[in-house]
Amino acid sequence: MKLEVLTVSDNQEIQNSIISKIRELINYKNLEPGDKLPSERMLSDKFGVSRSNVRDAIQKLEFYGLLKSIPQSGTFVANIGVVAMNGMIEDILRLETPDFKSLVETRILLELKTVRLASLRRSEEDLKNIKEALDAYKEKALSGEDAVQEDLLFHLAIAKASRNSTMNTFMLTITPQIIIDFEKYHVCDKDQAVMGIEEHTDIYEAIKKQDPELAKQKMKDHFKALYQYCYNVK
Amino acid sequence: MKLEVLTVSDNQEIQNSIISKIRELINYKNLEPGDKLPSERMLSDKFGVSRSNVRDAIQKLEFYGLLKSIPQSGTFVANIGVVAMNGMIEDILRLETPDFKSLVETRILLELKTVRLASLRRSEEDLKNIKEALDAYKEKALSGEDAVQEDLLFHLAIAKASRNSTMNTFMLTITPQIIIDFEKYHVCDKDQAVMGIEEHTDIYEAIKKQDPELAKQKMKDHFKALYQYCYNVK
DNA sequence: CCATATTTTTTGGTTAACCAGTTTTGGAAC
DNA sequence: GTTCCAAAACTGGTTAACCAAAAAATATGG
The missing domain is CATH 1.10.10.10 (Winged helix-like DNA-binding domain superfamily/Winged helix DNA-binding domain)
Structure with a gap:
């Protein structure tokens, strides 16, 4: 090794x-x-x-x-x-492999924007895709299994609905590293998964209502724990 | 071809x-x-x-x-x-080559954040680098020459000072395509270059004063013309 | 029957030869 | 001296042979 x-x-x-x-x-x-x-x-x-x-x-x-x-x-x-x-x-x-803090910081920035754009620009099909990702996450989380994948796929579905190809690509590039770091630092324990269902649902509802500010706020709430955790670790 | x-x-x-x-x-x-x-x-x-x-x-x-x-x-x-x-x-x-609008939208998002972070985290050396990039841009713009390169190097210097490696990398990846599109759509004419000097100087001063909100506002002003142009074209 | 040594096979990576175009060049024709 | 054309040299891309290390299989000794 x-x-x-x-x-x-x-x-x-x-x-x-x-x-x-x-x-x-x-x-x-x-x-x-x-x-x-x-x-x-x-x-x-x-x-x-x-x-x-x-x-x-x-x-x-x-x-x-x-x-x-x-x-x-x-x-x-x-x-x-x-x-x-x-x-x-x-x-x-001088490019270095990004540290976890840098990664999370960037992810939050991107997601607060993509969720806002998704609220404004989503098509009905986009909404359907997000809903499917949400349901898949719900089912997995409720069954007590690890649902990190479904979690991130929900967020990627939002990124796709933002209709901004650059941000979509960026989300794709940082997702694998985030998964690795999450497992490394044991972020997203199972008790958080159940709480995550409610938060995800709130975000989905805001996007459905096409309320960009509400969606952004709900995403902010969703990231609150992660944000604090991240800044404590590093 | x-x-x-x-x-x-x-x-x-x-x-x-x-x-x-x-x-x-x-x-x-x-x-x-x-x-x-x-x-x-x-x-x-x-x-x-x-x-x-x-x-x-x-x-x-x-x-x-x-x-x-x-x-x-x-x-x-x-x-x-x-x-x-x-x-x-x-x-x-499904990854597609990013359209100009998507690119500019992402750039603005990134730069409003990096300039804020740079104000908070910049070292003295960072500040020196930004100053040098600013001076190089000034000189080139005042001489009437095309200063697109020096313009973007100034922005990249800020991205570096933000101490966020992920955002720095992202800025690097979108810069070449932005240059290409700028030349294609004839953004940044020479009359704007002189105005750009003042705007760049304002941004630099805000970073020097370590005032993140002012820096963000000055960057916003700087992007105002670009933003409107971009949304008119597409 | 098990543990260990040894040979064989398989692996991603590297190197060198090859290919189909492009570019340069040399000289023939005027 | 200029124009034109064919042939030679050169180009990035492709293919196939090769390499050293890692697994796997086999053999060996207890």
Whole structure:
């Protein structure tokens, strides 16, 4: 287990080092938006690493919109100037795995917004999906089983109903880590699950009534315990 | 150009189809958290696609925390139940490229929060970084040049000072697309750049004074024009 | 029959060869 | 000197062979 973590860390190091070298190259050669980077083979040769490592690094920079690979042509620097490029690569290199507090803080921010938007924009089908998620959660929680999954699916259903694809994506990306941390820190015990039913129902009713402020308040109440817990732990 | 878009779309289709098949497999075989998936070779064989396609699909599901590859052992379903797994894969398959309105809406939400947090948590070094970004923006804007990069670097400096790694990451991920859309829709003309100097300075001063509510209000003012523009366009 | 050592198989990851386009280049024709 | 075209070189993507480590199976000794 230790070894695995180590290798992952090493790979991360290698990738960051390659990203760093690509930045130096862009600076040194004064590459501007639209200019072509040296080929993957050349880079892997120059950096002394495998081509797949170079490809992975490029893919990451492509994800953040800094580079653009075109199939049989080359890799190009995106329509972004050298200043922004440097600043963003700097930030990307410093990206750390988010701590629990940061995660919860962000989740609360997002959910107070998505629940408000969902109240305003939900379709009848959205409402139906939320209701189904609520019922599934109810049943599981009442049976005394662990209902963390159904809990989060209820929240994801609200995020989907918010009709904001960016926030929906963000909720999707933080959910797995939240599940892991919840289990790690033993948040959401079973006694809270029953209380959660009432709170979830309140949120659902507010969305049904299309009352954004009420929905936001009910979500706030729902997060109250989590919020305090989170700030006590860390 | 058309062709490129087409192939990208095709690749996306292939990947989604593989993800979909993996889901069916998990459902059919009733795989639970911790269970091992068939090997990559077996999957590529069974699905009739290349192994690298399977690897890419697995990597994506790994990003969303649904699978976990362990080097010389196998790929395992994460500590997430079959219900949440299905719901999340469903959402992942439906992920669309975010529209401009969704992007701006999310950015405003994030920035109103980060500027507040930055006011409360900023270190002296954070403040220095923000000041430097502000000065760079000032200089560029006053010279009449395009200062979109320096503009966004100022905002990213604030995000960094918020000491919330998740929000910082989210700001990084949406920034490139925002730049692209800004240029596409010709937001942020040069006459706005000069006005932006004053607004940026106000925000900086509020952060310096560690006044979170003032900072939030100044950021709100800063976004006022953008907000209206965004809701008129779409 | 059990516990331990050893060989064999299986695994995700890596490397190198290959492919189908794109880009460059060299020289022929005018 | 310019234009054009074919051929060679180069490109990111794909495929298949290979690697080392981890499991699994088999053998060995008690």
